[in-house]
Amino acid sequence: MPAISRRGFVIATLMMTAATLAFSQEGRYGRARDLVNRVQKNLRRAERFTPPNEKEKERYHNAQQHLSEFDRKLSEGRFDKDKLDEAIDDVKNVVEHNTLAAEDRDALSRDLQELRDLRRARGESY
Helix, strand or coil: CHHHHHHHHHHHHHHHHHHHHHHHHHCCCHHHHHHHHHHHHHHHHHHHHCCCCHHHHHHHHHHHHHHHHHHHHHHCCCCCHHHHHHHHHHHHHHHHHCCCCHHHHHHHHHHHHHHHHHHHHCCCCC
16 A cells, blocks of 8 residues: 555656646746737737738738747747837737727727736736
């Protein structure tokens, strides 16, 4: 019986270690990365609303690219404020200048506020 208890203890310890490693791979910026993912989805949905002209396509592309670059830094455990600032400016340009459905404009406006909150918190308490 004691051998089973030791084995159970070892298995439980390994499972807790694995869970800790999984969390650390998600990183301290997991929620920030979830936000970036949601903003990118909202941009893709908004882009499908109406066939964008070249300037609108460029705005969508810039926003997606800078969000992706910011997310890449987060995945490396680095909070790149400059990349986030670029992404915020790009999403703002989409909201202000592209043809959007009302619900897409509302969703992207909320996303923009959350990106600003993320910047203010530098990802720490977000």
